[in-house]
Amino acid sequence: MKRGIRAEDLYRLKFVSDPQVSPDGGRVVYTVKRINKEKNYESHLYICSLSSGASVQWTTGSHIDSNPRWSPDGKRIAFVSDRTGKKQIWIISAEGGEAKQLTSSDGGASNPVWSPDGKSLLAAITVKKESDESDRLQPLEVTELQYKADGRGLLKGEYSQLFLIHSETGTQKQLTSGPFDHFDAAWSPNGDRIAYCRSRPADDTVSYASDLVIRQLGGEEKTVSNGTGAFTNPVWSADGEYLAYCGQTFEYGSATLGNLYAVKLDSGETLCLTRNFDEHAGDALIGDMHYGHPAPKPAWSKNGSGLYFIASLNGCSSLHYAALEGKVAQVTKRDCHLYGYTVDAENDFAVFAASSPVIPGDLFYASLSNLAEEVRLTDVNKAVLSEIALSHPEEFRFTNDEGRSVQSWLMKPPRLDEGKKYPLVLEIHGGPHAMYGNTFFHELQLLAASGYIILYSNPRGSFGYGQEFVKACMGDYGGGDYRDLMSALNHALEHYDFIDPEQLVVTGGSYGGFMTNWIIGHTSRFKAAVTQRSISNWLSFYGVSDIGFYFTKWEIGNHLFEDPEKVWHHSPLRLSSRMEAPLLILHGEEDYRCPVEQAEQLFIALKQQDKTVKFVRFPKADHNLSRNGDPGLRVARLQYIVNWFDEQLENVASKGGPTLENTASDRF
Structure with a gap:
């Protein structure tokens, strides 16, 4: 007879997240997080073959490996790891072998993004304010509204800056500066520009307000957003004509629905693709297993006429599609918490990470044109859940x-x-x-x-x-x-x-x-x-x-x-x-x-x-x-x-x- 779940089962449950399809559409790299009872959390990279459905563990050890990203030629995978202490960027061959450390920043590095030619990566590196490095106690001068943050503590002049890093030598060049955090970087298709998000000045009245910025490599930057909200996750269209992004404008404070936008770069015209969609563009579903997984960026369709994104409604988070003209349609129909996805528009499929009341988190495959082809790819908690009788909620x-x-x-x-x-x-x-x-x-x-x-x-x-x-x-x-x-x-x-x-x-x-x-x-x-x-x-x-x-x-x-x-x-x-x-x-x-x-x-x-x-x-x-x-x-x-x-x-x-x-x- 199966037993009921216990508090200590937290040590045995695993959680799948951040799927990323390879450039040739044949494989998906993803992460599996678990708790090492003696050494806190662990996360490792796995690769799943979409032809066989088999998964292979790609990294090991008592550390956290995350944010895997394929090189454009599919031969390498960049990822973030804390295996040497601070989180740094590492690269591993897509055919296996030892990982190579690419950065060794004192402040740590995160969010690797490959250039279109595969020669460089963008990464966010924390740059510390110069200070007395002695162990003696020092006062903290506070002059701004935002001087502390939950999970970070007191803010001491440390900001995340974007660096250009050579993928072979690790040579670095700092691209951004100033008292702002820079994040969510994205390359233009031809590699001559980058888009990224930048936090507002520390005396702004909202701690997570941010702007969307475009910068010519080696040139000037231009703010694309209107300066009235929080904007994230920019993604370029394949032809470079549009830049799509997520955001909200604080019209109703934190109760404002999230939206999906696209700006036409030659004219500056901004379209709200979800303007007629009275639901939240984003993942609002809460649980106690899913914290910290990266929010996936919107994904352009094959012909560039719209984008796929996550929306939350009626107790579910699902994959949706928004056309440039403003029509929104739900793509996945499963009653679940879809919290991550990767789209191969060329081959008409998506792989998504999802949870349900009886599934902590696994990967699923779905044809974008024929949802009947939805297939479960992983079952990482099969062994432990075979012992446990779970409760199935009843909706009313x-x-x-x-x-x-x-x-x-x-x-x-x-x-x-x-x-x-x-x-x-x-x-x-x-x-x-x-x-x-x-x-x-x-x-x-x-x-x-x-x-x-x-x-x-x-x-x-x-x-x-x-x-x-x-x-x-x-x-x-x-x-x-x-x-x-x-x-x-x-x-x-x-x-x-x-x-x-x-x-x-x-x-x-x-x-x-x-x-x-x-x-x-x-x-x-x-x-x-x-x-x-x-x-x-x-x-x-x-x-x-x-x-x-x-x-x-x-x-x-x-x-x-x-x-x-x-x-x-x-x-x-x-x-x-x-x-x-x-x-x-x-x-x-x-x-x-x-x-x-x-x-x-x-x-x-x-x-x-x-x-x-x-x-x-x-x-x-x-x-x-x-x-x-x-x-x-x-x-x-x-x-x-x-x-x-x-x-x-x-x-x-x-x-x-x-x-x-x-x-x-x-x-x-």
């Missing part, structure tokens, strides 16, 4: 108080005993502008295997259902989004008799942590709660988060100094006296997105009122602990969640406690 929808359909899912224990009632966990995603859906989620599978019903939903504010829906929570945190979540819960209780209405618990991270705090301050339905990397006080979040100085305005509607009363109104900390559910607070000590002081304030407020509360601090962990943090801490975090819910529900059962109200009361 309900109509909210604004007449909108809200997509939700129920995940049951793998073996459901007829006639038995089960406790339910309400899981709430972060963002809030993200999307739950058809992807593998280790945490949800673990809770289901632990005997819980898992309810997860995409309330207003989520991507996947059009622009109006995704911006509907802005300025209204804890209003309509809260009602959507309570309506999802009510629907589940009304339609599934195996749920015990007296054993409800709730958890979520980031925005989901905010909403967990908000929920237990507004209703006593839940017997326990776990809040993760949460927001509790928007007044302090404004000044301590790496994004607080603009995100607060976007999401709440006002800066701290404009309307502090409104900012405080949406702060769960003010509701601490109403919070009765036993609360476990989980937070990373190096979280710069939702800094640990948010957890500290909530813990002290509850503890001083003699509430049942526990605070767990994870050392050296940032906002992405659950996705790419220290593996041991990731496992510990999962165990804390399950154990807290088990213990609190057992306490209630042993005490024969009072029946909690079973209504969606909203005590504003």
Whole structure:
């Protein structure tokens, strides 16, 4: 009999990403990531023959190899590896053999891009600001809004610059300079120009704002974008007439749908190819296995009349096609999380990396003109999953108080005993502008295997259902989004008799942590709660988060100094006296997105009122602990969640406690 999944299975699961088809269309190189329990994460290159379907491991060792890119003649593969410490560019023969190190920069190197003639590569190299190299402590002078970033820490004048590197000798020439990060480089077809993205000045009001730039090799640069958003992933058409790219213009802040653009270079005319497509051009689906894989660039069709790209809608991320005249069509139909792809337009096929609720991540082949030819190429978790009984989610929808359909899912224990009632966990995603859906989620599978019903939903504010829906929570945190979540819960209780209405618990991270705090301050339905990397006080979040100085305005509607009363109104900390559910607070000590002081304030407020509360601090962990943090801490975090819910529900059962109200009361 198969067993349920365990927290420790995280050490055994593998994840496939970043497929790249060879120039002759016969092979695909890709990466497989796993966790080495003793040495943290590992990632290796594999090559799959499309004629036989067989894969061969191409690199080995206790290190991370990533970003494989074929040379134009298909004879070599450039990739990034940390095998000598810092990440550097390496090259390996496509026929096998030892890899050769190409760069040895003190700041590390990444994102290799071959020139059309194969003689050179573009790479992003971190250039450090000159400073005293002694070990003594030194002060950091701060003069700009953006002086720290989650996952990077305090910013100390280090910027990513583009270098031209000879593919044989490793000789380097710096092409860009200045206090900006330069990334996503792309060569023009004849190799005389490059396109790339450049971050905005550090005093800009949005930390991830960026421009699209074209530079003549050895000449001047020209900004192509309009300077009002974030633009990424440029790709030239084969004839060099167009430059396509992804981006968003911040019209609705972080709730703005992503779009696909193409600029006609001779006239400067910019076309928004997704102007009539009321969905997000990009991957908005979240899970806990997929963090850090590179976002694939759009891919031009064979005749140059349009591009392939990823779009997110209705709980799925799929491959779509946008014609230059503005018509958009979905290409892949599988209900899944398509997070990576490579297109061979000449031979009419794509290979894509995809996940589903029961597939952590594998490669699939699809004919672009005949989707019936879709074939699975890899099954990297076959051995471990042969031992495990996974839960298959059941989708349902309900109509909210604004007449909108809200997509939700129920995940049951793998073996459901007829006639038995089960406790339910309400899981709430972060963002809030993200999307739950058809992807593998280790945490949800673990809770289901632990005997819980898992309810997860995409309330207003989520991507996947059009622009109006995704911006509907802005300025209204804890209003309509809260009602959507309570309506999802009510629907589940009304339609599934195996749920015990007296054993409800709730958890979520980031925005989901905010909403967990908000929920237990507004209703006593839940017997326990776990809040993760949460927001509790928007007044302090404004000044301590790496994004607080603009995100607060976007999401709440006002800066701290404009309307502090409104900012405080949406702060769960003010509701601490109403919070009765036993609360476990989980937070990373190096979280710069939702800094640990948010957890500290909530813990002290509850503890001083003699509430049942526990605070767990994870050392050296940032906002992405659950996705790419220290593996041991990731496992510990999962165990804390399950154990807290088990213990609190057992306490209630042993005490024969009072029946909690079973209504969606909203005590504003």
